[in-house]
Amino acid sequence: MxxxxxxxxxxxxxxxxxxxxxxxxxxxxxxxxxxxxxxxxxxxxxxxVIGETLCRVTPARDFSDSAVVSELKKRVNEEDATPPRDYQGFVSSPLSIWIENTFGITTEAESGRIIRAKPRSILGPDGAAHALSALISTSMERCADVIQEALLAGYECSPNPETGFPPFAFRLHQFISRGGSVFASIEKESDRYVTLFGQQYVPGDRSRVLLPLVFCRECGQEYFCVWETLDSNDSDTPFFTPRELSDAVSDDEHERGFLYLSADHPWPNDPQAFLQRLPDDWVEEVRGVLRLRSGRREYLPQPVRVGKDGQQHADGLECHFLPGHFRFCLHCGVAYGARQTSDFAKLASVSSEGRSTATTILSLSAIRQLRNEKTLAFHARKLLSFTDNRQDASLQAGHFNDFVEVGQLRAALLRAVCDAGDSGLRQIPKASLPVNIPHKSLMMNAKHGKRTFVKPDCP
Ligand SMILES: [Zn+2]
Structure with a gap:
């Protein structure tokens, strides 16, 4: 210019x-x-350079003054006291003053200028409840309660007559991190100790080991993700140790695999029974008799008796060990080809979702909750999302679109199948399809079962 x-x-x-x-x-x-x-x-x-100029909402009081502190203490310990909802009453409450001093503003030592306070949590060792509890010698639980109550009241209070804003506008930050694996003891489903905190043993009981669980992506059946480990001193009795799903390379002493233990759908040991449950391409029919194809025997689930300590004992629980990569689900029967060696597409752990999926699920869940939240004004039932990265934003937008469209397509298919009743659905010949199909990419999705990002011109 x-x-x-x-x-x-x-x-x-x-x-x-x-x-x-x-x-x-x-x-x-x-x-x-x-x-x-x-x-x-x-x-x-x-x-x-002009920065922001802040003003106090509440009158300045000195909390090193014991008279001020005892006033605050009196207010906090008043049972059944609700914070005032009128503006003047609210801002002159000693608790409101303390809250503004703690969460709102502070004074810059060098210049005496009022600046924003550093955000802090309510609970925790560095939290505000802890500080208030120490100041007025009152229990931390009580302090946390009154702080939360007063913060909400500051938002619901009648507005400042001069500015039209409520006295305190607070922002609440919630941090959601992904989980690790879920761990369980080697016991029947009803007796298992289940935890999200990775550790070697059930807390307080070193006779019960914990192993990570992974879940069939088709039916949700859980498997212990294990190494079958050979002890070099006592090679007759292998034992089971935890394995990450991505740890895939077996060696002389470790064989990767999965342990299956199901009370309601146990794997049978009788060949006639398990032949019926093996994938179709594992069996062949010879002169009317079903038999196992050669070359599959080494991948059959192996019956093992496993103790709670992960060792194999004669009196352990009867489990089945699936050696190598995951070939089929013992519960639902979904089978995978020999070339599909990566188990990630077949089995999920608690933490195996990506960030985009997590963001989509959390956002959709928040929106669904908000829509049902009748205590909120209609215009407030919304979610704003921020990102500091254009590439992330476009990836997430595409993910949202795709997820919603796939959901709609599946819902439409389900509705169509339900409406069709016993006569079922049939494929419409291509020639008789209407010419103007708005969801071209969706039709492709349906045909190839693929997930592709939806074209931007789709409504
Ligand atoms: Zn399954």
Missing amino acids: RDLLNASSLQCVGTSATLAGSGTYDEQRAEVASVASQLFGSTVRREN
């Missing part, structure tokens, strides 16, 4: 909500001025 207009004294004005550095207010202004000078190609002086 400057070049085009030959305007040597062009006045540049920049605004940003996020441009901030560390250090005092003055240091931050110097930093912003230097970035702005570079950006605009003309000198921006530090004193021309």
Whole structure:
């Protein structure tokens, strides 16, 4: 612009909500001025950088004064006291003042300027409840309760007559991290100790080992993900140790595999019974008799008796060990070809979902909950999502689209099958399809069973 207009004294004005550095207010202004000078190609002086000016909502009180503290203590310990809902009453409450001092604002030591306080949690050793409890010698639970109550009241209170805003507008941050694996003891389903905290033994009981579980992606049946480990001293009795699903390379002492233990659908040891449950391409019919194909014998589930300690004992529980990669599900029968050696597509652990899927599921769940939340105003039942990365945003948008469309397609198929009743559905010959099909890519999805991102021109 400057070049085009030959305007040597062009006045540049920049605004940003996020441009901030560390250090005092003055240091931050110097930093912003230097970035702005570079950006605009003309000198921006530090004193021309305007930051925010904060005002207290509540009157300033000194909480090192014992009289003020005892007033606060009295308020916190008042049973059945609800925070005032009128503006003046609310802001003059000693608890409101303490909350603003703790969560809202603080004073910069160098300049005496009011700045935003660092966000902090309510609970925990560094939490505000702990600090309040120490200040007024009251139980932490009580302090946490009154803080939460007062924060909510500050949001619901009648607004400041001058600004029209409620006294406290707080933001709540919830951090959701993915789980690890789920671990269980080697026992019947009803007796198992199940935990999300990875550890070697059931807490307090070193006779029961914990092994990670993985789940059939088709039916959800659980398997212990194990190494069958040979003890070099006592090679007759292998024992089972935990394995990550991605650990796949067996060696002389470790054989990878899965342990199956199901009370309601046990794997039979009688050949006539298990031949019926093996995948079709594992068996052949010779002169009317079903028999196992040669070459499959070594992959058959092997009956093993396993103790709670992971060792093989004669009096252990009867389980079945599936050596090598996962070839078929003993529960639902879904089978995989010999070339599909990666188990990730066949079995899931608690943590095997990616970030995009997790974001989609969490967001959809939040929206569904919000829609049913009748205590919220209709316009408030919404979810805003932020990302600092354009590539992430477009990936997530595509994922959302795809997920919703696949859900709709499946729902439509289910509805069609239910409506068709006993006569069932049949494939429509291509020639008789209507010409104008809006969901072209979906039709392709249905045909190939593939997940592809939906084209942007789809409604
Ligand atoms: Zn299954």
